Amino acid sequence: xxxxxxxxxxxxxxxxxxxxxxxxxxxxxxxxxxxxxxxxxxxxxxxxxxxxxxxxxxxxxxxxxxxxxxxxxxxxxxxxxxxxxxxxxxxxxxxxxxxxxxxxxxxxxxxxxxxxxxxxxxxxxxxxxxxxxxxxxxxxxx
Amino acid sequence: xxxxxxxxxxxxxxxxxxxxxxxxxxxxxxxxxxxxxxxxxxxxxxxxxxxxxxxxxxxxxxxxxxxxxxxxxxxxxxxxxxxxxxxxxxxxxxxxxxxxxxxxxxxxxxxxxxxxxxxxxxxxxxxxxxxxxxxxxxxxxxxxxxxxxxxxxxxxxxxxxxxxxxxxxxxxxxxxxxxxxxxxxxxxxxxxxxxxxxxxxxxxxxxxxxxxxxxxxxxxxxxxxxxxxxxxxxxxxxxxxxxxxxxxxxxxxxxxxxxxxxxxxxxxxxxxxxxxxxxx
Numbered sequence: 200x201x202x203x204x205x206x207x208x209x210x211x212x213x214x215x216x217x218x219x220x221x222x223x224x225x226x227x228x229x230x231x232x233x234x235x236x237x238x239x240x241x242x243x244x245x246x247x248x249x250x251x252x253x254x255x256x257x258x259x260x261x262x263x264x265x266x267x268x269x270x271x272x273x274x275x276x277x278x279x280x281x282x283x284x285x286x287x288x289x290x291x292x293x294x295x296x297x298x299x300x301x302x303x304x305x306x307x308x309x310x311x312x313x314x315x316x317x318x319x320x321x322x323x324x325x326x327x328x329x330x331x332x333x334x335x336x337x338x339x340x341x
Numbered sequence: 342x343x344x345x346x347x348x349x350x351x352x353x354x355x356x357x358x359x360x361x362x363x364x365x366x367x368x369x370x371x372x373x374x375x376x377x378x379x380x381x382x383x384x385x386x387x388x389x390x391x392x393x394x395x396x397x398x399x400x401x402x403x404x405x406x407x408x409x410x411x412x413x414x415x416x417x418x419x420x421x422x423x424x425x426x427x428x429x430x431x432x433x434x435x436x437x438x439x440x441x442x443x444x445x446x447x448x449x450x451x452x453x454x455x456x457x458x459x460x461x462x463x464x465x466x467x468x469x470x471x472x473x474x475x476x477x478x479x480x481x482x483x484x485x486x487x488x489x490x491x492x493x494x495x496x497x498x499x500x501x502x503x504x505x506x507x508x509x510x511x512x513x514x515x516x517x518x519x520x521x522x523x524x525x526x527x528x529x530x531x532x533x534x535x536x537x538x539x540x541x542x543x544x545x546x547x548x549x550x551x552x553x554x555x556x557x558x559x560x561x562x563x564x565x566x567x568x569x570x571x572x573x574x575x576x577x578x579x580x581x582x583x584x585x586x587x588x589x590x591x592x593x594x595x596x597x598x599x600x601x602x603x604x605x606x607x608x609x610x611x612x613x614x615x616x617x618x619x620x621x
Contacts, residue, residue, distance in 0.1 A: 222466030253481030314429025
């Protein structure tokens with residue numbers, strides 16, 4: 200979807216995103232020629248439909264490479280604890296282990312997290328690190 | 342006034358770029374795979390998954406490197422069929438490494454991540470209306486999963502498709518024009534009719550349909566070893582495809598090492614390879 204400023208016949212640029220709140224997002228576009236601004240407001244079904252494509256939407260330069268640009272993507276990933284993977288259970292993960300976990304799809308990440316933490320707990324490990332992950336891979340035949 | 346196609350870019354959301362990047366990640370992940378073969382039907386309950394696993398093991402027995410991707414996210418069965426236990430997906434330094442069954446076949450199936458009885462659910466900000474977005478989410482998720490696996494160098498990747506003629510067509514499009522298909526049918530008119538619809542749908546894609554396999558073509562008596570008809574064969578629609586094999590129903594298929602069904606699957610695997618190499 201693209202937006203055109205009709206008086207200027209100029210493509211509008213995505214300026215900012217807000218939300219989602221109650222499933223609705225606000226995407227603000229501005230015309231680089233005349234400065235006119237408009238907002239596209241989505242209903243929850245529209246928000247979910249875009250999120251289901253597994254893409255991120257946000258203005259350029261608002262996120263570093265690899266980082267989610269907008270709340271659409273967090274929903275697309277079904278990733279309630281996208282900001283802090285250790286947050287849901289409190290079991291600590293080292294940074295390198297966390298980076299590895301983020302290489303697998305978010306929709307299976309909760310399954311991975313639960314199983315790996317149980318593996319670590321059962322063996323008395325205080326945290327999940329790369330060594331624990333390698334041991335778990337061997338144990339589970341991967 | 343400018344039209345959509347007059348405007349370069351999309352104003353900063355880069356949705357199209359991201360969709361293209363998703364495709365590239367899948368292509369990169371499959372770069373070492375020589376042949377992608379989707380095993381589908383359109384009809385449910387014809388033994389697609391069992392046959393896919395049997396073919397994979399037959400390929401492995403020929404010394405080929407082979408893996409299966411279970412594309413049925415809602416009814417995954419490959420992990421259980423292959424004897425892979427439920428285990429969490431543990432990422433290696435460069436992604437997921439598929440667990441292997443006793444025959445050396447790599448298996449990627451949600452069934453090995455999800456305990457039996459659990460269903461796959463996606464968070465949604467929209468109550469109800471899953472019919473609108475669920476298929477998109479499933480394809481995106483399948484793509485993410487395929488891209489996250491370190492498949493390595495494979496002779497064959499078999500994709501075990503979910504049922505549904507249109508879904509088979511969608512998967513053919515999703516996997517790309519290089520993916521070949523093997524269709525599975527029963528000998529009944531009902532099954533052949535549904536598979537004929539799938540063939541018609543696949544006619545809208547550039548994908549090669551290598552042929553069909555008639556599964557459960559007869560009942561193999563474990564007592565006397567005789568194979569008898571299992572379904573009444575009528576005057577159903579002819580499938581204008583090469584028949585790659587007829588596999589009888591054999592109780593205990595999977596455990597049997599050299600029964601009629603296993604032998605038929607081995608022969609079928611040979612024909613699939615010949616078709617792939619263009620010498621059928």
